[in-house]
Amino acid sequence: MVTDLWHDERTRLQRQIVYETATLADDERALTRLIEITPWFFSSDRCLSIERIVKARRIRERMEAELAGRIDRAKLVELVQAVMNGTPSEEEGHAYLSLVQRYVPHPAVSDLIYWPKNGEPTAEQVVDVALAWRPDAN
Numbered sequence: 001m002v003t004d005l006w007h008d009e010r011t012r013l014q015r016q017i018v019y020e021t022a023t024l025a026d027d028e029r030a031l032t033r034l035i036e037i038t039p040w041f042f043s044s045d046r047c048l049s050i051e052r053i054v055k056a057r058r059i060r061e062r063m064e065a066e067l068a069g070r071i072d073r074a075k076l077v078e079l080v081q082a083v084m085n086g087t088p089s090e091e092e093g094h095a096y097l098s099l100v101q102r103y104v105p106h107p108a109v110s111d112l113i114y115w116p117k118n119g120e121p122t123a124e125q126v127v128d129v130a131l132a133w134r135p136d137a138n
Contacts, residue, residue, distance in 0.1 A: 106129065
């Protein structure tokens with residue numbers, strides 16, 4: 001019975017982090033709790049993935065605070081270029097891509113970068129397509 005309760009709590013906490021249904025501070029507490037209730041979790045690949053999600057969110061929120069909602073095309077190009085070049089860390093790449101996604105109407109910017117339909121686009125082309133995208137155009 002206790003195992004079932006821990007499983008339910010573990011599932012709830014993981015979903016909270018993955019789907020960003022709480023604040024960053026709550027997610028950091030949830031990660032700590034996951035490690036507390038599941039001793040093997042700390043050494044698992046799932047834990048590493050969830051830690052990366054929290055770290056990427058921390059980076060993204062810091063960048064959003066620095067930008068204060070003021071992001072222009074040049075900044076979007078800079079972020080996309082960093083992703084295309086392979087940012088210093090996987091977490092930063094996720095944070096940059098997540099930040100770009102918040103400021104463009106295109107629903108899948110990562111597809112434009114990683115699975116382009118026509119050759120290898122430049123960062124400028126990716127941003128232009130992402131900004132020009134309209135739901136009724138597809």
